[in-house]
Amino acid sequence: MKKAPVRNIIHHSLVDGPGNRTSIFLQGCNIKCxxxxxxxxxxxxxxxxxxxxxxxxxxxDEVFHEVERDIPFIRGITLSGGExxxxxxxxxxxxxxxxxxxxxxxxxxxGTVDLSKYPELMEVxxxxxLDVKAWDQNKFKKLTEGNNKNVKKNLKFLSDTNKLEEVxxxxxxxxxxxxxxxxxxxxxxxxxxxQFTLRLIKFRNHGVxxxxxxxxxxxxxxxxxxxxxxxxxGFKVMQS
Amino acid sequence: xxxxxxxxxxxxxxxxxxVFSLAHAAEDTLEVIDIPAKTKYYLxxxxxxxxxxxxxxxxxxxxxxxxxxxxxxxxxxxxxxPPEDLDELLNSLMILYRHVPSITSFxxxxxxxxxxxxxxxEGYEDKEIKKKLRLFLNYLDRTITDSFCHANLGxxxxxxxxxxxxxxxxxxxxxPNFTFKYDAEITSxxxxxLALYTSLYCANPAICxxxxxxxxxxxxxxxxxxxxILPIGGGAYTLARVVLPKAAKLAKxxxxxxxxxxxQCLNTMGDLMNKRIQFLVEESGFFESSFLVKEGLIDxxxxxxxxGIVGLADSANILLGEKGKRYGHDKEADDLADKIMHTxxxxxxxxxxxxxxxxxxxxxxxxxxxxDYDEDITAGVRIPVGDEPENMxxxxxxxxxFHKLIPTGCSDIFAMESTAxxxxxxxxxxxxxxxxxxxxxxxxxxxxxxxxxxxGYLVKRSEMEKYKRxxxxxxxxxxxxxxxxxxxxLKDRKVRGV
Numbered sequence: 148m149k150k151a152p153v154r155n156i157i158h159h160s161l162v163d164g165p166g167n168r169t170s171i172f173l174q175g176c177n178i179k180c181x182x183x184x185x186x187x188x189x190x191x192x193x194x195x196x197x198x199x200x201x202x203x204x205x206x207x208d209e210v211f212h213e214v215e216r217d218i219p220f221i222r223g224i225t226l227s228g229g230e231x232x233x234x235x236x237x238x239x240x241x242x243x244x245x246x247x248x249x250x251x252x253x254x255x256x257x258g259t260v261d262l263s264k265y266p267e268l269m270e271v272x273x274x275x276x277l278d279v280k281a282w283d284q285n286k287f288k289k290l291t292e293g294n295n296k297n298v299k300k301n302l303k304f305l306s307d308t309n310k311l312e313e314v315x316x317x318x319x320x321x322x323x324x325x326x327x328x329x330x331x332x333x334x335x336x337x338x339x340x341x342q343f344t345l346r347l348i349k350f351r352n353h354g355v356x357x358x359x360x361x362x363x364x365x366x367x368x369x370x371x372x373x374x375x376x377x378x379x380x381g382f383k384v385m386q387s
Numbered sequence: 388x389x390x391x392x393x394x395x396x397x398x399x400x401x402x403x404x405x406v407f408s409l410a411h412a413a414e415d416t417l418e419v420i421d422i423p424a425k426t427k428y429y430l431x432x433x434x435x436x437x438x439x440x441x442x443x444x445x446x447x448x449x450x451x452x453x454x455x456x457x458x459x460x461x462x463x464x465x466x467x468x469p470p471e472d473l474d475e476l477l478n479s480l481m482i483l484y485r486h487v488p489s490i491t492s493f494x495x496x497x498x499x500x501x502x503x504x505x506x507x508x509e510g511y512e513d514k515e516i517k518k519k520l521r522l523f524l525n526y527l528d529r530t531i532t533d534s535f536c537h538a539n540l541g542x543x544x545x546x547x548x549x550x551x552x553x554x555x556x557x558x559x560x561x562x563p564n565f566t567f568k569y570d571a572e573i574t575s576x577x578x579x580x581l582a583l584y585t586s587l588y589c590a591n592p593a594i595c596x597x598x599x600x601x602x603x604x605x606x607x608x609x610x611x612x613x614x615x616i617l618p619i620g621g622g623a624y625t626l627a628r629v630v631l632p633k634a635a636k637l638a639k640x641x642x643x644x645x646x647x648x649x650x651q652c653l654n655t656m657g658d659l660m661n662k663r664i665q666f667l668v669e670e671s672g673f674f675e676s677s678f679l680v681k682e683g684l685i686d687x688x689x690x691x692x693x694x695g696i697v698g699l700a701d702s703a704n705i706l707l708g709e710k711g712k713r714y715g716h717d718k719e720a721d722d723l724a725d726k727i728m729h730t731x732x733x734x735x736x737x738x739x740x741x742x743x744x745x746x747x748x749x750x751x752x753x754x755x756x757x758x759d760y761d762e763d764i765t766a767g768v769r770i771p772v773g774d775e776p777e778n779m780x781x782x783x784x785x786x787x788x789f790h791k792l793i794p795t796g797c798s799d800i801f802a803m804e805s806t807a808x809x810x811x812x813x814x815x816x817x818x819x820x821x822x823x824x825x826x827x828x829x830x831x832x833x834x835x836x837x838x839x840x841x842x843g844y845l846v847k848r849s850e851m852e853k854y855k856r857x858x859x860x861x862x863x864x865x866x867x868x869x870x871x872x873x874x875x876x877l878k879d880r881k882v883r884g885v
Contacts, residue, residue, distance in 0.1 A: 162810065
């Protein structure tokens with residue numbers, strides 16, 4: 148069984164998807180967001196023979212042993228990071244175990260890994276919570292140092308395969324082209340934009356050490372305007 | 388007499404609190420119950436405790452009138468016809484509540500309010516109903532000045548239930564305590580989530596595992612006072628408690644505890660409870676004179692004696708002595724606690740209780756919550772505050788194990804982070820899992836709220852602050868809560884949620 152570097156397991160998480168869930172955070176990320184709240188999870192660990200600090204290389208069996216303590220109090224598990232889709236085989240193994248026990252198994256991802264390449268993983272995954280950090284590639288690059296081609300591809304692929312659980316946008320005036328994102332999603336998915344939750348997240352600089360560490364949160368009015376716009380477009384909106 | 392003069396002159400007691408204290412002092416001048424030397428010894432050591440119930444019982448401790456019957460028939464004694472609309476219903480209830488006695492002199496059970504009210508809602512807008520409910524609930528909060536008072540909701544999803552929850556969230560009242568009876572087969576997720584969501588704003592309602600406790604008695608049950616599960620149309624004659632850590636301290640070792648001290652405590656307390664019941668039933672005249680009996684709202688045959696225990700955790704820890712094993716964390720401590728519980732349960736289910744046909748002639752076990760004067764005594768079978776397991780799953784599993792043998796009420800209290808308000812479905816998932824495993828009753832409050840659940844009852848932090856400044860406060864449970872909050876370090880209760 149393939150191991151993955153596990154940064155943290157939160158046994159009862161109220162903020163990582165529907166219902167009560169056990170959240171598993173994997174180490175390592177393929178992009179570097181200026182607003183990352185847990186930059187300590189970004190560094191990619193390659194040598195599975197060594198454990199470093201709090202990060203433990205674990206098999207899916209070992210992780211699931213931890214999860215089992217939380218059954219029947221949880222509805223499911225959420226794999227997060229870092230970027231958990233860097234470890235597709237580990238996810239597939241873990242989700243296979245989870246599905247057998249009736250748990251919903253969600254992926255929380257930045258969307259930069261092309262998920263259509265992992266049909267076995269998608270088969271055992273109940274859904275994906277996808278970040279759309281920016282629509283314009285230049286904005287995306289400035290924000291994350293990465294490329295958003297796969298994000299857009301995943302958006303359509305996940306919607307087509309009925310696996311799109313939630314879309315998240317962290318809202319920062321100027322930095323993030325929220326209105327363009329909303330329009331882009333609507334152009335891509337059309338009527339299907341009411342089939343997932345759109346979560347508009349107010350940026351907060353707590354824990355941020357990157358470029359945006361001193362940027363202030365947008366106003367409630369700004370957030371409400373975005374919400375109203377999204378609702379008018381037909382999205383199912385949650386704010387947090 | 389000094390004590391009585393002190394009551395008279397007190398500036399920390401309201402007039403009403405003085406009257407009750409004086410009545411209690413008068414009762415305690417009587418010696419109508421024969422207390423043998425051995426019983427006296429254990430009472431003095433506080434290994435058994437009559438909870439200051441008074442030395443000449445003249446009313447049952449907890450009364451749960453059959454309110455449905457009252458609504459159907461009205462009351463001849465109170466000169467009330469059956470209510471025909473919502474105003475009449477609420478007014479009639481306000482009148483009846485005033486005449487339901489208890490150990491606190493206030494009604495400890497107000498009925499399954501949603502089901503009582505729901506049939507009277509037709510033709511009213513939500514707004515009108517909420518105004519009437521606001522007035523009704525505020526009347527209760529301001530006149531029932533003791534939070535050992537309970538109203539029930541559920542398990543059905545009713546319009547009245549939803550409106551009561553909405554109004555409760557606004558009002559932030561300490562009285563009454565509310566419990567929602569939850570049954571996955573009957574209760575909708577929507578109202579269960581609304582109930583849990585509401586509890587994160589006003590610490591009400593608590594949640595009871597309806598499917599697990601509904602067959603406790605041959606009659607329907609209600610939740611009264613703190614979280615006591617008792618027969619409707621009856622209640623509890625009396626409640627005494629074995630203070631397990633005090634008993635453990637009297638024992639030389641575990642063998643002495645199991646062979647001598649514990650059996651003596653159980654026997655002396657059982658005997659004391661029977662004598663109290665006997666006086667109440669045979670001599671006090673209560674059941675002959677009360678209109679509640681005459682009009683069939685209560686019946687002697689529906690009363691039980693509640694056999695309380697407190698401090699299971701501390702007793703197990705004490706008996707393990709130097710080993711440093713802890714209840715809630717180590718198998719050895721939990722197994723020992725389990726043995727204590729089984730020993731007590733075997734005693735209670737075989738010792739004959741007087742005048743208790745509804746409980747088959749026996750007392751019923753109750754996880755008593757503690758008193759304001761308790762120190763290092765953990766409520767019922769709970770894990771001590773501040774020593775809760777890191778993972779809430781472990782905590783809930785432990786609760787399920789130790790709730791099992793207690794039919795008349797045991798509970799847990801969880802302080803939650805405010806983020807939980809955004810995800811009541813997560814709270815419901817926890818409740819569902821816990822109830823599946825056998826947890827009987829649980830409650831939540833938000834860590835920073837003004838209303839806080841002390842042991843089972845609610846008190847406002849702001850009122851405790853006033854009382855600490857030696858000011859008179861409306862509810863006498865604030866007096867109890869202040870002592871308990873400090874003595875039991877309730878500020879250290881583990882906060883759950885991420």
